[in-house]
Amino acid sequence: MLPVWKPAEPASATPNTAYRRLGMIRYTATATAPRIENGSLALDLPMSASPATGFDEIWPATGEVESGELGGVYYAHDKNTVLCAAYVPYQDEYRRPVFNAYSRAFDVLEQLGYPTIFRMWNSIGEINGNNHQGLEVYRDFCLGRALAFDEQALDVTQAPAATGIGARERGVWFYLLATSRQGVTNIENPVQISAYSYPDRYGPRAPQFARASFLPGSAQEEAGTIYVSGTASIRGHQSVNIGDLEAQVHTSMENIAGLVSPENLLKHGVPGTFGLAAIRSSKVYVRHDADLPKVRDLLGGYLPAGADVAYFPVDICRSDLLVEIEAIMQPVGP
Numbered sequence: 095m096l097p098v099w100k101p102a103e104p105a106s107a108t109p110n111t112a113y114r115r116l117g118m119i120r121y122t123a124t125a126t127a128p129r130i131e132n133g134s135l136a137l138d139l140p141m142s143a144s145p146a147t148g149f150d151e152i153w154p155a156t157g158e159v160e161s162g163e164l165g166g167v168y169y170a171h172d173k174n175t176v177l178c179a180a181y182v183p184y185q186d187e188y189r190r191p192v193f194n195a196y197s198r199a200f201d202v203l204e205q206l207g208y209p210t211i212f213r214m215w216n217s218i219g220e221i222n223g224n225n226h227q228g229l230e231v232y233r234d235f236c237l238g239r240a241l242a243f244d245e246q247a248l249d250v251t252q253a254p255a256a257t258g259i260g261a262r263e264r265g266v267w268f269y270l271l272a273t274s275r276q277g278v279t280n281i282e283n284p285v286q287i288s289a290y291s292y293p294d295r296y297g298p299r300a301p302q303f304a305r306a307s308f309l310p311g312s313a314q315e316e317a318g319t320i321y322v323s324g325t326a327s328i329r330g331h332q333s334v335n336i337g338d339l340e341a342q343v344h345t346s347m348e349n350i351a352g353l354v355s356p357e358n359l360l361k362h363g364v365p366g367t368f369g370l371a372a373i374r375s376s377k378v379y380v381r382h383d384a385d386l387p388k389v390r391d392l393l394g395g396y397l398p399a400g401a402d403v404a405y406f407p408v409d410i411c412r413s414d415l416l417v418e419i420e421a422i423m424q425p426v427g428p
């Protein structure tokens with residue numbers, strides 16, 4: 095299942111509902127809370143320096159779409175997939191409201207019958223700032239999320255692929271994709287400690303996510319899809335190449351290449367030939383605006399010419415990370 099990326103529709107424009115959609119996530123300069131518009135989900139994320147550098151990420155639907163809101167969690171689903179989103183306003187401590195929002199989202203998935211999340215995105219304002227107790231906001235967020243996963247009694251290896259990244263406004267926004275289908279496979283990277291196993295030097299609870307998730311194809315869409323989590327210059331559990339932007343770009347891309355190598359996919363039982371050539375879209379998060387041109391230039395040597403690529407000047411989950419890259423892939427061969 096691939097998103098359709100389109101230049102941001104002018105706010106005044108009549109939403110293009112020419113084709114069925116679960117929803118539209120607008121990567122733009124200012125945020126809105128999630129909502130239902132024309133029967134599908136809409137959410138504006140504060141991720142771009144200006145609306146002109148943003149874009150609309152549209153998640154297509156097959157067949158009839160049902161949408162609504164339950165306990166502050168907005169959703170839209172077809173028979174295979176649900177897109178959900180929620181917003182947590184700025185708090186001087188996030189663990190409890192993040193726990194509540196995640197917990198309500200899990201309850202909605204169970205109620206609607208889409209138990210398996212295969213991708214999540216979390217935009218976290220002031221991610222490297224401290225809460226009122228001096229705990230980094232990201233670590234506070236991870237604590238609340240982990241408590242929500244605990245409540246679901248989900249084995250940590252079932253946590254989906256995810257991105258946890260800075261936002262350009264205060265607050266926490268998350269959206270997720272879940273399926274009613276079987277066969278989702280989480281993929282881990284042999285050169286990285288699984289995030290859910292990080293030592294406690296990184297916070298009171300480890301981040302709950304997989305390095306990637308594989309969603310098998312369906313009758314309508316032959317190819318399976320790999321959703322690669324935000325990936326940075328981390329080996330084992332340690333940040334590496336501190337202060338070296340170019341080396342962080344190379345290590346991040348080498349991590350992704352190893353993650354979707356034939357050997358690693360075989361080990362996880364994921365069919366198809368992937369590799370970096372299989373990248374269909376990629377979001378690139380760059381801490382310093384001034385680094386964007388160099389990152390764009392460096393990635394030119396990795397990303398396929400036909401891939402959709404978007405760059406966002408936002409903070410990253412660890413203050414020593416300068417760049418982070420995620421991707422969505424479909425096989426380039428059997």
Ligand SMILES: C=C(O[C@@H]1C=C(C(=O)O)C=C[C@H]1O)C(=O)O
Pocket residue numbers: 216256257258259289301302303323324325326328411418
């Ligand atoms: C870059 C890393 O983590 C980031 C944070 C994530 C989260 O907390 O959900 C997921 C992937 C990345 O966006 C990492 O730990 O390797």
